[in-house]
Amino acid sequence: MILARDTIRGIGKFAGAVASIGALSIFIYSFANAVSFDDATHVFYTNWKQSLLAIAIYGLAFIPMTWAWIILARGCGALADRKALARVFLISQLGKYLPGNIGHLIGRAYLGRREGLSFGTMMMAMILEVSGVLLAGSMLAGVAAGLGSIKYGGLTLSLASGTIAVASLLGALLLLNRHKELVRRLAKPILLALACYLVVFALLITMNVILLGTIANNWVWSDLIKVAGAVVVSWLIGFVTPGAPAGIGLRELSFFSLLGGVYPDQAVILAAAASRIVTMLGDGIACLTGLAMKRHGKGPQLSTPSHYTIR
Numbered sequence: 001m002i003l004a005r006d007t008i009r010g011i012g013k014f015a016g017a018v019a020s021i022g023a024l025s026i027f028i029y030s031f032a033n034a035v036s037f038d039d040a041t042h043v044f045y046t047n048w049k050q051s052l053l054a055i056a057i058y059g060l061a062f063i064p065m066t067w068a069w070i071i072l073a074r075g076c077g078a079l080a081d082r083k084a085l086a087r088v089f090l091i092s093q094l095g096k097y098l099p100g101n102i103g104h105l106i107g108r109a110y111l112g113r114r115e116g117l118s119f120g121t122m123m124m125a126m127i128l129e130v131s132g133v134l135l136a137g138s139m140l141a142g143v144a145a146g147l148g149s150i151k152y153g154g155l156t157l158s159l160a161s162g163t164i165a166v167a168s169l170l171g172a173l174l175l176l177n178r179h180k181e182l183v184r185r186l187a188k189p190i191l192l193a194l195a196c197y198l199v200v201f202a203l204l205i206t207m208n209v210i211l212l213g214t215i216a217n218n219w220v221w222s223d224l225i226k227v228a229g230a231v232v233v234s235w236l237i238g239f240v241t242p243g244a245p246a247g248i249g250l251r252e253l254s255f256f257s258l259l260g261g262v263y264p265d266q267a268v269i270l271a272a273a274a275s276r277i278v279t280m281l282g283d284g285i286a287c288l289t290g291l292a293m294k295r296h297g298k299g300p301q302l303s304t305p306s307h308y309t310i311r
C-alpha cells in the first residue's frame with residue numbers, strides 16, 4: 001500500500017514537472033514570437049520605476065507571509081523566538097525553485113530541526129500553511145468568478161482548491177485530536193493566518209496590475225478586475241501542480257491564456273515575464289535577508305513544550 005502510494009506520488013510529481021517544462025517551453029516560444037529583445041529592453045527601461053515599485057510590493061508581501069508562518073508555528077506549540085522562525089522561513093524560500101516544488105518545505109523542516117524544533121510541529125504548521133493559502137486563494141477565485149472576471153474553469157479550480165484546503169484543515173485537526181487544548185488554541189492562529197494570506201494575495205494582485213496596466217497603458221476598471229482573477233487562478237494552478245518548481249511556466253502560460261483578448265498578447269507576455277523576474281528577485285532578497293539574521297546562542301532556538309509535542 002505504501003509502495004503504491006509512493007509510486008503514485010512519484011508519477012504525479014514527474015507529470016507535474018513535465019507539464020511545467022512544457023508550459024515554460026510554450027511560453028518562451030510565444031514570447032520569442034511576440035516580443036523582440038529591443039522591445040522588451042525598451043519597455044523595462046522606460047518603466048523602471050514601476051518595476052522597482054513591483055519589487056517593493058512583492059517584498060512587502062513577505063511581512064504577512066512570514067507573520068502567518070510564525071503564528072501557525074507557535075500555535076502548533078513551538079516556543080520559539082520570532083526572529084528564529086522568520087529566519088527559517090526566509091532562508092527556505094529559494095527551495096521552491098528546486099524540482100518537485102517542495103524544496104522550500106523540506107528546507108524549512110531541515111532548518112527547523114537545526115534550531116531544535118520537532119519535525120512533527122514543523123509538518124503540522126506547514127500543513128496548516130498550505131491549507132490556509134489554498135483556502136485564501138479559492139475564496140478570492142470564487143469572488144472573481146462571481147464578478148465575472150474568470151470563467152467556469154477558474155471557478156472549478158477555486159472549488160477544488162477550497163475543498164482540498166478544508167479537507168486538509170479537518171485532517172490536521174483530527175490528527176491533533178489527542179491534543180484537545182492545542183486544537184482549541186489553533187482556531188485563532190488559523191483565522192489570523194488566513195487573513196494574512198488574503199493580504200498576500202491582494203499584494204500579488206496589486207503588483208501584477210501595476211505591471212500589466214503600465215505596459216499596456218490600460219487602466220480600465222473592468223479589465224483590471226480580470227487581471228486580479230487571472231493572477232489568483234494562475235497562481236493556484238502553479239501551486240497545486242506537484243513537481244512544478246514555483247509553478248514556473250504554468251503560471252505564466254495560464255495568466256497569458258486567461259487574459260487573451262482582454263489585453264494585447266505582447267503586453268500580457270511581457271507582464272508575465274516581468275512578474276516572474278520580480279518574484280525571483282524578491283525570493284532571492286528574502287533568502288539573503290534570512291541569512292543575514294544572526295542566530296543567538298549555540299543551543300536550540302526553538303522548542304516545543306512536552307504536553308504539546310507533535311511527533
